[in-house]
Amino acid sequence: MDLIATSIAWARSISNSVRVNNSCCSDYTKEYWQPPRVGWVKVNIDGSVPKHTSSAAVGGVIRVHKGNWLFVFGLRIDRSGIFQTEARALYEGLVVAWHERFRQIEVESDNPILIDVVSNGYTVDSNLSEIRFIHTMILNE
8 A cells, every 4th residue: 555655646746747847857758768759649557566465556657759748647456467467557548548539659568578469469369358458449449
């Protein structure tokens, strides 16, 4: 619970600072973060499965090519494996992006297997509901 509360507080503080100064973290952004193409948004996602809790957390941020933060999202979910948690983070990020009517979306994750599964069409054979939901969303786009 402490990890989740700290993460939420951090996200809120960053979100509030972005409203005041839309170029927050611009030096860091320029050096490490790879922007999407002009006209696209990037959804950066992550999941966390703490060892000693009964829940996990997912979250992310949606940014434009200049690095400006458009949306921050996060939620606590039932504990599951790290791959399933990361897949849930991707699903939630896509839901937020599509709800806001973004259709040109790049995704960034620290889980290369998840990105490979989604980008190479392996989602259709997955037994994870999160992966099947992502596949359905992509088909309906």
